[in-house]
Amino acid sequence: MNAVVLLRAALDETQAGAVPVEPLGLVLALVFVGAVLAVSRALRLGLERTVLLATARTYVQLSVLGLVLVYLFAWDHPLLTGAVFGVMILASAQIALTRLKEVPVPVFRPVLAATALGGVLVTAVVTGLVLGVEPFWAARYWLPIGGMVLGNSLTGIALAVERFFSEMALRHDSIEALVALGATPAEARRDALRAGLRAGMTPILNNMAAVGVVSIPGMMTGQVLAGADPQQAARYQIVVMLMIAAATALGAATAVLLAAPRAFDADGAPRDFAGARPAR
């Protein structure tokens, strides 16, 4: 009996009080930066400036984020939350685009539309249906979950678009042959589309297989550190993994389908990107 009481007491204590990071702890964390700087100096990586800048950005950006979230959660106005999420979508699409420099056609709009569609739809389903938050756009839930959806689906979207266009270039001869036999663009691009979507889905599928065995995900770690019940944190993490998979699939498919017509000319023939780069 005694042991049970003690255990209950211990649990209550953890849940009540997360160990806070004191200001001194933040300063002490700089020791890690010192180590990185020492390595950079010793191996002449020339990264000192970048490391210092990145460190400063981490401190400033996250501190500002914490502050901003306090106000956003307090205010909790759908228009304000929507505007912030819009900026997040734009930034996410922009980052995806930096990974698509090799793609020979402009793809910003397809990527933006796909990011927005996957981000809004999946986040709404999670907050409104899975978590049952009332109202579903409550900033405290919408913004962190939406942020995870965007941040994690971005890679898949970029990979899918990149692979699609590289397949189109790589298989140009056989795609042209198929078109010459009467294939429509939809028929001619089918294999490239499949390859692109598979490539986009691979990282999240690998993550889903490894999660809990190879890695304890950041969000779950954060919840546990903040004093949450590990079982609850696990449930949250399951929802998060599945929603990321959904957002990745939806976003990647949308982005590739919207961008794919740009690989063909008005007569449905595959454009040849091997030669001169076409004007953007």
Place this chain on the structure above:
Amino acid sequence: MAVPLLHGEGLRIERGGRVLLEGVAVGLAAGESADLEGPSGCGKSTLLRVLARLLPHAAGVLRLAGRTSAEVPAPEWRQGVAYVAQRPAALPGSVRDNLLAPWRLQVRRGQTGPSEAALRERLAAWRLDLDLAAPAAATSGGELARLAILRACLPGPRVLLLDEPEAMLDEVSAVALEDALAVFVAAGGAVLRAVHRARRPAVRRLRIRAGALEAEA
């Protein structure tokens, strides 16, 4: 005078922002075979691709059996005008998959492809000693070149546009191909063939010189 099967007029063709060919007039009648000559890089392949609408033309009019390219959807156009590239491309799958690929396309929905026996018979007629189940990618360069032409020929296009079809062929295969093409032309098809140096030139020869197309006696 009969309406030419495939007809181009005042064609201007641009590549990478510069004019490659200007004022091209070309006509092919049913049962006609012609050679397209000219030095490397003069635009033979480009012209063939334009005729199959695999590349756009900047000006001029293209007609297939009297209808302009604007009136005919591109997949339907290519059903009538089949282009085979110089570098033959194997489609995924077996020799059989390759030969039946045209019938898996929307444009031939409702049509049935040739039977196994018919496929074997055509392979034999083209003197292609290939197993239908063998992977197409494993065939030799010369076999694949003829397989690609047979693949384009099987669904019965009205015009065949062949880009240097003999480039990868030995003497025996080249003769086999010419015999097969002669059958196609005798049945009312038209063939336009880009050639670097023809083994057995066609009666009609077209030559690209300085960005223009001229007929040669």
